[in-house]
Amino acid sequence: MEEGKSGEGKKVMVAIDESECSHYALQWALDFLGDTIATSKLILLTVQPLVEFGYVYASTYGAAPVDLIASVQENQKKVALALLEKAKEICANRGVVAETITESGNPKDAICEAVEKxxxxxxxxxxxxxxxVQRVFLGSVSNYCVHHAKCPVLVVRKTA
Known part of the structure; x- marks a missing residue:
């Protein structure tokens, strides 16, 4: 890997979500890329999807109540912080200090935008x-990132 354009050294990002597979990917990276991680800045990113209330309230109420929106956003913030704290703990147990970032939006786009930014x-x-079949109908964040991220992408799959 080359040093970053800004001269800050190497930066490695691990995308974290609520799935077991993202935490497995972090653990795998710490175990198998320990030297690279130890000499790089490690960034843990989680993306909270935007919640669409229009379909729930549009026909009945016209718009979602402000307090409901605030409550959902606050809950999402708590979930994001808990995910990142768990990931930071995994890193700390291996002597690695990590920076955490939370973004909002479509995970595919937000991850690729964070990589570039x-x-x-x-x-x-x-x-x-x-x-x-599931990838065709649901899409795949990892597949999207492989094709659109402006850096190499390591996809870690948990084997049986």
Whole structure:
């Protein structure tokens, strides 16, 4: 990996979500890329999807109540912080200090945008192990990132 354009050294990002596979990817990276991680800036990123209330309230109430929106956003913030704290603890148990970032939006786009904005040299992401049919209908964040992120992407799949 080359040093970042800003001269800050290597930056490695691990995308974290609520799935077991993302935490497995982090653990795998710490175990198998320990030297690279130890000499790089490690960034843990979680993306909270935007919640669409229009379909729930549009026909009945016209718009979602402000307090409901605030409550959902506050809950999402707590979930994001808990995910990142768990990931930081995994890193700390291996003597690695990590920076955490939370973004909002479509995970595919937000991850790729963060890679570019932060000048990441390696993105590590877990694979949910979706089959071909599921990927066609649901999409695949890891597949999207492999094709659109502006850095190498390491997809870690948990094997049986």
């Amino acid at each position: 932060l000048d990441i040299q390696l993105l590590i992401i877990g694979s949910h192990g979706k089959g071909a």
